[in-house]
Amino acid sequence: MLNTNQSLHLNLINIEQIVFNKTWGFDNIINPFSKFYFIKKGAGYIIIDRKKINLLSGHIYLVPSYAHSSFKCHSGHSHIQMSYIETFGNSFSIYNFMAFKHQIKATPLDINCFDRLLKINTKEKFFSRTPQGYLHNSELYSSKMMETQAILKIILSKFIKLDHKNTGTSGKTRLNKVINYISQNLHKKISITELAAYTNLNRDYFSRMFNNQFKMRPSLYIQIKRIERAELLLITTNYSLIEISIKVGYENYTSFLQVFKKHVGQPPSHFRKNQVDNIK
Numbered sequence: 001m002l003n004t005n006q007s008l009h010l011n012l013i014n015i016e017q018i019v020f021n022k023t024w025g026f027d028n029i030i031n032p033f034s035k036f037y038f039i040k041k042g043a044g045y046i047i048i049d050r051k052k053i054n055l056l057s058g059h060i061y062l063v064p065s066y067a068h069s070s071f072k073c074h075s076g077h078s079h080i081q082m083s084y085i086e087t088f089g090n091s092f093s094i095y096n097f098m099a100f101k102h103q104i105k106a107t108p109l110d111i112n113c114f115d116r117l118l119k120i121n122t123k124e125k126f127f128s129r130t131p132q133g134y135l136h137n138s139e140l141y142s143s144k145m146m147e148t149q150a151i152l153k154i155i156l157s158k159f160i161k162l163d164h165k166n167t168g169t170s171g172k173t174r175l176n177k178v179i180n181y182i183s184q185n186l187h188k189k190i191s192i193t194e195l196a197a198y199t200n201l202n203r204d205y206f207s208r209m210f211n212n213q214f215k216m217r218p219s220l221y222i223q224i225k226r227i228e229r230a231e232l233l234l235i236t237t238n239y240s241l242i243e244i245s246i247k248v249g250y251e252n253y254t255s256f257l258q259v260f261k262k263h264v265g266q267p268p269s270h271f272r273k274n275q276v277d278n279i280k
Contacts, residue, residue: 008088010152015082015121025072032231032275033083035063036155038106038114042077046070048102060106060114062159064095066228080114084152085236096179099161110158113151120144174199175213182222186229187247192218226250227263234272241268 013033017040025044037046037060044055047070048063055061055073063069065086073079088094104110121144178195195218196206210218226248233244242253250256260268 008086008094008153010149010156011085012117012121012148012152013083013085015080015117017078017080017118019078020073020075022075023073024077025070027070029069029071030066031063031069031083032065032085032228032235034065034086036082036084036114037061037063038080038111040078040080042073042079044071044073044077046072046102051102053103056103058106060104060110060155060158062100062102062156064100065093080118082117085232086156093183096183097176100156100159101161102159104158107158110155113155117148117151121148174201175210178210178218182225186222186226186249188249190222190249223259224263227260230256230260230268231264231271231275234268235275244268 020042037055039055039057039059039061041057042055043057046053046055046061046063047068049067049069053061055077086094088097106114178199181195181198182190192207193203195210196203199206201209207218210221214221216224230244230248233239233247237244239247241257245251245253245256248256250259257267260271264271266274
């Protein structure tokens with residue numbers, strides 16, 4: 001069950017309106033940011049975690065952070081797209097705790113939300129890798145940023161599956177607690193024995209139950225979450241690579257570099273440069 005004391009923070013990275021004069025798209029991208037697409041005109045499709053969804057004019061699409069996604073649109077297509085960082089509680093994702101739809105039909109309120117975000121943010125640079133960057137312009141922080149965050153929450157709320165029922169089974173409840181525990185302790189060594197003890201389960205039984213639920217071993221899940229956290233820190237902080245390595249639980253810097261490149265396909269230094277250049 002969600003802890004109502006935990007805070008959801010949505011920080012806009014960028015927003016833009018795009019008109020395509022030719023067929024355009026990308027294949028099998030994993031992005032550390034979440035994305036909204038409001039389709040104003042045209043057709044195409046989007047694939048989110050192997051599920052293909054046709055793009056329809058007047059509809060909005062949500063691509064959660066770290067989801068595998070592909071996108072294809074045709075000439076004459078236009079949309080508003082925005083990227084944002086979401087954190088929930090102690091830096092873990094709300095997508096782990098609630099079910100979300102990927103497509104909704106835009107209401108007049110939704111369209112006004114997109115237009116308003118575009119109007120107040122088009123010429124502003126909301127992204128900063130330091131808190132001082134956000135506080136540099138106090139009027140921007142206290143007015144436009146607060147309004148932006150509130151509107152983002154309104155849009156995201158429309159995607160919540162209201163009919164989603166939590167099974168409430170003991171096994172899934174225990175695994176939800178484990179996900180919380182892993183997310184809050186990525187800077188530490190985490191053993192499978194420790195996680196099994198945390199759930200009061202036998203190690204082998206815990207591993208089987210985890211694998212059945214998430215389709216991967218607990219050790220691989222932890223490794224992936226460490227790298228995802230590293231990606232976020234690379235983009236949103238000025239920490240050195242060694243500092244980030246330690247903050248995501250790798251005391252051996254060489255091991256961190258090897259695992260990062262294995263999952264991301266490039267060294268962390270290249271990832272940081274490419275992502276920051278894209279944001280600019």
